[in-house]
């Protein structure tokens with residue numbers, strides 16, 4: 375009887391573990407099945423590089439280049455915020471802060487990670503956007519810059535905690551060796567610790583990117599929503615995620631618009647997937663180089 | 669003692685938070701001599717030698733009382749830069765700890781951080797210190813290889829070379845052979861005997877024979893106290909304290 379019970383537990387746990395794989399496969403299948411039909415109507419090159427996104431016009435145009443550019447601008451801007459903030463705070467937390475400061479700051483970073491994105495979006499609309507608008511005398515504060523700032527802050531905890539893990543993995547003996555030949559703190563940090571943690575820090579940045587690219591609710595609320603190729607950070611933009619979220623409700627099921635949104639989702643999925651694989655490869659190399667396994 | 673004290677510890681007490689790790693230590697490290705520190709595990713040997721190059725102050729919540737001087741100058745005086753002390757008092761650790769950089773870069777690092785920028789001088793000193801550390805002929809063809817590819821014994825000699833490159837006056841060894849095989853150990857011991865012509869050396873060791881072979885003076889630590897300090901020969905042949913005798917003859921610890 376005990377045997378049977380043990381087996382049952384085993385199988386249940388295995389089924390639970392495999393279910394995430396099943397979900398993944400299911401999602402991929404749906405993305406391909408619903409996304410690929412658009413390419414019967416629009417050539418892949420025209421879809422990706424087409425300059426006009428007029429899905430509801432007659433005749434419609436399905437060029438997602440403005441959306442791709444919007445995603446890239448916003449992500450790039452977010453990187454400019456989350457890399458210095460995230461890596462900088464990881465360095466401070468791990469290398470400089472005393473015990474008391476760390477025990478205050480670390481939970482603060484963790485709480486930042488747990489705030490729902492709609493709250494970030496709300497904060498962006500009500501506080502950051504008017505501020506940017508007044509500061510730069512714009513027609514609207516809902517633009518790529520505002521989205522970048524908010525997204526950057528949102529991605530900071532991810533970057534910070536992964537970078538901190540990487541710094542933690544640098545053996546203390548490296549720091550001691552550096553101090554013992556008469557290096558100061560700054561030299562030890564920049565010439566020994568950061569290079570040794572280098573690929574771990576790159577992993578942090580890559581995962582920060584994929585966090586920023588995939589974020590939806592916030593950009594929907596603060597990016598401005600205009601599907602035109604952006605000329606500057608101050609233009610309102612419509613990144614890929616917010617196009618999907620904003621338009622899915624009004625796109626007739628099975629129509630070209632519907633399929634094109636799935637195709638955007640498919641592209642997004644591939645991009646974040648590639649980033650995550652790169653991050654994994656880089657961090658694996660990092661572990662090998664520091665002589666750890668697993 | 670006729671020898672000249674290069675470093676002097678006077679009434680040194682040291683605390684890790686509430687833990688009293690060293691109690692009233694008085695000990696001289698004599699110039700161009702090898703001073704061995706022996707004692708059972710946890711008695712404060714590492715703590716003591718890490719005070720000599722101000723390494724312990726990197727650990728939070730520690731307290732030091734008493735005085736340690738180098739050439740008569742208090743190394744903990746507020747006007748003294750710890751970076752300067754660590755350059756003059758080098759250290760080789762128990763586990764070889766080369767940087768994950770090339771052999772060349774490992775040694776050049778100490779020179780660069782100390783403001784040497786001439787490529788020519790750096791190259792000369794790298795070669796010179798590798799020769800001094802008796803490693804040059806083994807690795808001269810692969811000076812740009814990653815240092816982590818070397819064997820443990822070679823890594824430890826590389827660490828010694830890295831330490832020598834910045835031309836310290838005193839070298840502290842904390843159980844330098846603890847993770848090495850007998851052949852590598854012998855090489856390091858020969859090296860230490862070689863180095864004492866030009867440097868002042870302190871070495872922590874668990875190995876009685878090693879202390880007897882390489883050192884001129886020996887200090888025996890027990891539970892944070894310095895039980896006995898004398899010429900090595902006396903410590904091993906006619907110690908004045910019963911506990912020292914028990915320890916060096918292997919009857920305890």
Ligand SMILES: Nc1ncnc2c1ncn2[C@@H]1O[C@H](COP(=O)(O)OP(=O)(O)OP(=O)(O)O)[C@@H](O)[C@H]1O
Nearest residue numbers: 684687689707708709710711712713714715716727
């Ligand atoms: N960073 C630290 N924080 C708190 N206590 C410490 C720390 N380092 C050492 N100690 C304590 O101080 C005492 C002396 O330690 P130390 O490392 O100097 O001993 P040791 O003689 O070098 O021992 P071993 O031969 O095992 O290396 C021990 O009781 C140890 O637990």
Ligand SMILES: [Mg+2]
Nearest residue numbers: 713714715842
């Ligand atoms: Mg020790």
